[in-house]
Amino acid sequence: MNDDTLIADAPIPGAEFYENTNQRTPCVLVLDGSGSMQDNGKIDQLNRGLQVFETALKEDKSARTRVQVLVIRLGDNDDVEVLSDWGDAINFFAPTVQANGRTPLGKAVDLALRKIEEQKGVYKSNSIPYTRPWLFLMSDGEPTDRDWEAAADRCRQAEQEKKVVVWPIGVEGADVAKLGRFNQPGAPVHTLSAANFRDLFVWLSGSLAKVTQSQPGQAVQIAAPPTMTIPT
Amino acid sequence: MSEGDRLHKGAATSAWKVVGAAVRGPSHVRVGQPCQDAFEFAVAGDWLAAAVCDGAGSAKRGGEGASLLASGVVLHLTAAIEAGGDGLLDCVEAIVAGAIEEVRGQIEDVADPDVLRAHHATLVGVLAGPNGGCFFQIGDGAAAADPCCGESHWEDCVVSRPENGEYANETFFFTLSDWRQHLHFTRFPAVAHLVLMSDGVSGFAMQTDCVAPDLRFLAPVSRYLEGAEPEMGARALAATLDDTRAHAVSSDDKALVWACRPNGGGI
Secondary structure: OOHHHHHOOOOOOOOOOOOOOOOOOEEEEEEEHHHHHHHHHHHHHHHHHHHHHHHHHHHOOOHHHEEEEEEEEEEOOOOOEEEEEEHHHHHOOOOOOOOOOOHHHHHHHHHHHHHHHHHHHHHHHHHOOOOOOEEEEEEOOOOOOOOOHHHHHHHHHHOOOOOEEEEEEEEOOOOOHHOOOOOOOOOOOOEEEEHHHHHHHHHHHHHHHHHOOOOOOOOOOOOOOOOEEEOO | EEEOEEEEEEEEOOOOEEEEEEEHHHHHHHHHHHHEEEEEEEEEEEEEEEEEEEEOOOOOOOHHHHHHHHHHHHHHHHHHHHOHHHHHHHHHHHHHHHHHHHHHHHHOOOOOOHHHHHHEEEEEEEEEOOOOOOOOOEEEOOOOOOEEEOOOOOOOOOOEEEEEOOOOOOOOOOOOOOHOOOOOOOEEEEEEEEEEEEEHHHHHOOOOHOOOOHHHHHHHHHHHHHHHHHHHHHHHHHHOOHHHHHHHOOOOOOEEEEOOHHHHHHO
16 A cells, blocks of 8 residues: 555545534423322332433534434323423433323323424524424323314324424323324334333434434434333 | 445546445444445546445345445446537436436336335535536435645535425435435536535434534544545545544534546646
């Protein structure tokens, strides 16, 4: 090998590599903060899982600047609240979810869909490219708000129109059929026990990191974590 | 030329000096997929025809689609150059559409409509002569033409920008039924340099939204390639695209074709 070979196979001197993409992947977590989440320490496990999610997202070089997170809690007297508004993962601090009251899942999903469309508007007006938003529904109980079925239809419709990817997760004891109403007919509803929250959030952060690295035309292969089960 | 994961090629005539390279990205290395970016170029008389194509990772034969498209389009354009004359740019739209149609025809199988879809690929190409040229593009990637303007290289470029769907990881391919709606042309006057790239490169070689080249990358690369012997330059370009800093920005495959008119095109 002569000197010319060595020079030719080295990168061109002076070339700099600054990342110029500002792409975002929006992710909404709708978390059940109803009274029944007190049972079997589920709420404590959920909060620990959220902290793991925060750490894992921040540790991923791509995800920490590209994933944006919003957290909605449902509970109390059929109330919903934004616990953590849109922000880059690098600035995300896991909120503490309190367990108390009822399960207004329909109302929470309506709020999530509204927040997603608002955020898309922000991206569009600022020419920020984005991937399809993820909507994560996590509940252990039956919806208690009167119009939840209409909200479930709107959610199903949004998924069908490719406005969002919906992930319903049933926490032990959940009515899987009712949660399934929020997604396409026949689409799986994942279930997990309180002990698996940590695994779920590790999986979620890893999957989001994968999406941030996805390229046009490339289907992202996302598999359920081994500790989750898909009812047949 | 091919060395493992790197493809490169360089050539020079009195009219054009051209250097191209394609390298496999870490995301394809991880899953054992080959490089699905491809490039081709040819110089015929005063004219240059070149194409950079990016095969879709989700398509079974995206890489093959990219190779067939790049070589097919350049072959077709070269034939048009040799048959044509001064009016070549007046009918560039028809020539390019004819080239794409021809490649689609080679792949298509009337008995199996899935065959075409299996070859999904994007296209960024150029037909350029001494007095100007035209970029053509379907989907993502980018191109830039640097007018003949003395020392201020790459500062007042004509740019061909990517077209994506609503979502950043969705784009358009020559294999889609509505490909003509997504075939965009960008004309430019006489240029000193031009560059074509796949989306794996545009993340650092172009500014945000691909509005203009990022000179922190392109200016030193262009200066180096101007001074290098073409084949040596091509190898250095491949090494640059295969640099860990490039792969840190994008894990995708990367392809780039750079060309210059010696002495700024004599202007």
